[in-house]
Amino acid sequence: MSAFADKVVVVTGAARGIGRATAVEFASAGATVVGADLDSEALGEVGELALRLGGDVGDADDAHQIIDGTLAAFGRLDALVNNAGTWLLKPTAQITPEEWDDQLSTNLRSFFLLIRRAYPALAETGGNVVNVASMAAMRFTTPHVAYASAKAGVIAMTRDLAAEYAPEVRVNAVAPGPIDTMGLTAAMTPAEKADFGRRYPLGRMGEPEDVAHAIVFLASPQAAYITGATLPVTGGTELGVPSLF
Numbered sequence: 097m098s099a100f101a102d103k104v105v106v107v108t109g110a111a112r113g114i115g116r117a118t119a120v121e122f123a124s125a126g127a128t129v130v131g132a133d134l135d136s137e138a139l140g141e142v143g144e145l146a147l148r149l150g151g152d153v154g155d156a157d158d159a160h161q162i163i164d165g166t167l168a169a170f171g172r173l174d175a176l177v178n179n180a181g182t183w184l185l186k187p188t189a190q191i192t193p194e195e196w197d198d199q200l201s202t203n204l205r206s207f208f209l210l211i212r213r214a215y216p217a218l219a220e221t222g223g224n225v226v227n228v229a230s231m232a233a234m235r236f237t238t239p240h241v242a243y244a245s246a247k248a249g250v251i252a253m254t255r256d257l258a259a260e261y262a263p264e265v266r267v268n269a270v271a272p273g274p275i276d277t278m279g280l281t282a283a284m285t286p287a288e289k290a291d292f293g294r295r296y297p298l299g300r301m302g303e304p305e306d307v308a309h310a311i312v313f314l315a316s317p318q319a320a321y322i323t324g325a326t327l328p329v330t331g332g333t334e335l336g337v338p339s340l341f
């Protein structure tokens with residue numbers, strides 16, 4: 097029997113990238129998958145979804161509707177994957193207060209809104225939450241202080257809510273490293289891309305499926321004794337600087 101048969105899972109940011117790969121993997125493990133995304137058109141192309149919900153996850157009404165709509169359709173919730181995110185690569189002096197607020201809204205406030213609304217339903221099923229943080233929360237990688245600050249908040253939120261919601265609901269996170277989703281490599285040839293990946297200890301950039309595997313594991317019964325953890329999915333990128341010898 098499939099690990100997620102009869103389970104209902106919500107994945108935000110499911111229209112593309114890591115969210116889409118995660119939705120597909122949950123569906124192939126037997127879950128009923130609800131996908132939420134700002135981009136309703138792209139969401140419509142994800143055939144594996146049992147329900148598609150639009151809206152901005154940082155908006156309280158929209159976030160609540162994602163949980164309420166799921167419960168209205170399926171009557172239960174077993175896992176919530178907070179994945180929707182947006183990245184602002186900019187020197188700090190150029191970040192406007194509005195851009196700061198937008199980064200914090202999508203990348204941190206939305207997690208609070210969705211988890212708080214989902215908690216009663218998750219507590220009923222013994223469910224769990226998986227938050228998508230980032231290696232950027234743990235190491236400097238490039239100038240994106242609003243993004244890194246929000247992701248550091250996601251790790252703190254994961255730890256605190258894991259303690260507050262135990263034993264009813266487990267709360268974990270993944271911290272992806274360089275994953276080939278953001279268009280950074282779109283202009284590269286396969287050889288250039290392979291060359292780019294060689295700078296990382298495991299010798300390649302990550303694929304969305306690398307992160308999806310970790311998310312589905314943390315949401316599964318195999319992770320029943322894991323809560324409050326942030327699992328790096330980075331190819332070892334954060335381990336240190338390249339050896340001199």
Ligand SMILES: NC(=O)c1ccc[n+]([C@@H]2O[C@H](COP(=O)([O-])OP(=O)(O)OC[C@H]3O[C@@H](n4cnc5c(N)ncnc54)[C@H](O)[C@@H]3O)[C@@H](O)[C@H]2O)c1
Nearest residue numbers: 109111113114133134152153179180181230272274275277
């Ligand atoms: N790709 C990487 O290298 C990387 C590294 C570390 C962390 N992450 C994190 O992984 C998650 C997914 O990233 P990705 O690379 O798949 O990105 P992506 O841009 O490919 O996909 C993100 C999805 O989220 C949706 N989204 C954005 N803002 C939204 C909002 N306000 N409301 C609802 N939906 C919204 C987008 O429409 C998009 O479909 C993000 O939280 C990101 O910060 C990515």
